Amino acid sequence: MLKIIGVRFKSVGKIYYFDPGDAELKNGDKVIVETSRGVECGEVVMTDREIDETSFKNPIKPIIKKADERDLKTIERNKQREQEAFEICKQKIEAHKLKMDLIDVECTFSNNKMLFYFTAENRVDFRELVKDLASVFRTRIELRQIGVRDEAKMLGGLGICGQPFCCSRFLGDFQPVSIKMAKEQGLSLNPTKISGCCGRLMCCLKYEQDSYEDLLKHTPKVGAIVKTTDGKGVVQEVNLLTGKLRVKIDRSDNVITVKKDDVEVLKDGNIKIDKNELKALKGLEGK
Incomplete structure (x- = not known):
């Protein structure tokens, strides 16, 4: 097993791993290390971790020293x-x-x-x-x-939620975000509602995506044909979080609200994004 520390070179950036040797370090300490860009000074953000040496493709470099007053x-x-x-x-x-x-x-x-x-x-x-x-x-x-996302990360600011940008506060790397996520989460595909100050899709769309994908596996989609106690009908609206569906009953104007567990799915629907929606949202997925 190899003892390692995690070092960051920017306040919210990728963590790089180094061998501390015999140095006693704590979070917040500054250390001098050798990187691909040359000798750099970084901040210790993770200490006292032991790993299997074979889990890294390249050998872990040792730190040069703990930063002193001259370095600071x-x-x-x-x-x-x-x-x-x-x-x-x-x-x-x-x-x-x-x-x-x-x-x-x-x-x-x-x-x-x-x-x-x-x-x-x-x-x-x-x-x-x-x-x-x-x-x-x-x-x-x-x-x-x-890109504009990197610009937002460097400059910082407040998002539409009123909080500082996630990218400048705690996100080390940008995660891929797609229009499909917004569609699956039932959000309005209005560019001003689903894009951040950078003009790209909000990073937070990624946070709950796994939960929405799991709910979609067990919930009929819009357009699904289902069997209810009132007869066969077509799903017109879905609330994934509550599990409630609005179903229009065949051969009538009757629209009922039922729970997903109270219907039998005869044919499921598909989540689709039409050409007009894609055209309106062009460019939001870029970097």
């Missing part, structure tokens, strides 16, 4: 440098007349690279901008175009 001062200097770089880059973007919006700047711990994150509707030729920035900061420059 380096982090503060880097943060100040990032703020200055942000303003300078915005000026350079305006000078080069590029159609892009700067979102964030990140400076690696060892100062060997600066990363500039931006959004743009189309591809941007930023080669001259990179040269300009390299001449100012005398280090390796990397520009990364990100």
